[in-house]
Amino acid sequence: MAISRRKALQFSGVFVASTAINASTKIDDIKTSKASKTKTEYKAPLPPAKGPRVVIVGGGWSGLSIAKYTKIFAPNADVVLVEQRHEFVSCPLSNLWLVDKIKLEFLTHDYLQAARENNYTYFHATATDLDRENRILKTSNGDISFDYLIFAPGIDYDYSRWTSDIAFETRLRQEYPAGFIPGSEHITLRNKVLNFKGGNFILTVPSGNYRCLPAPYERACVIADYFKQKKLKAKVILLDENNTITIKKKGFQSAFDELYADYIEYHPNTTIKNIDLDNKIVETEFDEISFEEAAFYPHVRGAKILERVGIAKDAKNMLEGDINTLTYEVKGEKNIYVTGDSRPMGFSKSGNTSNSEGHHVARLIAQKINKDKKIIWEPPTTTCFSAVSIAPERAIYIYTQYAYNKTDETFDFASTSSSENWLKDGAVNASSIYDWATALYADMFGK
């Protein structure tokens, strides 16, 4: 089944009604004056709050969605988005940029525009600590008092299963970056791909709930296609810690077999035992594989700021937010939340999930600000397109919703549909990739 442009947009959740709720809460003068009396290093250069102050740490897919929709649902909120980057660069679709299929401009977006269009403040700084008692967020550019605080800082890498040697980890990060956090990692990886002369190009897939399940397989396909078009004597060697392709298996497996039999070597169930960076050899349980280039994707964990401020839970070493999974509130707190890829729920760590969840979290916060009736949990949705070839362009997709199981308090898939026959539907799906991305960028950056 191909997915139409209209369906793609509906599935992605960007058609959610954006009816503003009349807000009545006044500025919490008492809290503001109490906070200003506390001993702080220095105050952030921000105008006084004109309403309940909602501070969001992280301007990714989650934080941007929460910032915009909190203002829509609670217009009197004074929303501040604290982000350490100067501009937004999208991870979704970045695999296409690695192989020169799209321009960087398509992925790059303007935080100032998002803030202007949606009446909130973009504050360029890194959150460094939290004074819970006095409700102050510490940042590299001063302290910010808050009424509501949302941590949406994404992921960090966890190299500990490969090494405890920090010098070696630093080499891995610098010489063979994973390319799953945007910025310089992606530029390094792109240069490796575009300048590749031939030989083995190793990519890895970690186990656990890593960021964007299909992205390593998509990356293998588009890089292989790029090498194929250039008629390089080259192989993408995909070392997967999982015992099989973790998502859209039919589509990716058939692409590996039918399109890239000479270009992709897929190794499931593969744990790396040693990486010899000087001699460029990876040792697994079964093999020794030499490589000319590589991108080593380690395990992921919640961003380190969560641990720093004492709100991370050490479950399966993921160190994600220690929250009530239905309300997103940090345990023991009423007005501090963790969302996006830092959440502990096993939802797909995807931009679409973060965006649709962000709409709901904004409603939760607005409900408190507006003192409205409690709202019920709404499942996030995951719509995800993956390219399997670039010439011609073909893609596959999956759509998933989640359900809550009250008995054991866990989440499961409620409904899933997919389109993995790239020969039949691949071209339509490929054009939907751009429609999806354009709609989501507009949802986060436009009015």
Ligand SMILES: Cc1cc2nc3c(=O)[nH]c(=O)nc-3n(C[C@H](O)[C@H](O)[C@H](O)COP(=O)(O)OP(=O)(O)OC[C@H]3O[C@@H](n4cnc5c(N)ncnc54)[C@H](O)[C@@H]3O)c2cc1C
């Ligand atoms: C190659 C690739 C392809 C992908 N493809 C898709 C796709 O096709 N579809 C899809 O839906 N998803 C895709 N994803 C996944 C998607 O990018 C992530 O799931 C999404 O970015 C998660 O959103 P987030 O807001 O939780 O985190 P992020 O988007 O990472 O945002 C976190 C933000 O917090 C900021 N931050 C962190 N710490 C601090 C701090 N202390 N102070 C201030 N700011 C801070 C960071 O700078 C960052 O901007 C892909 C990811 C990759 C890497």
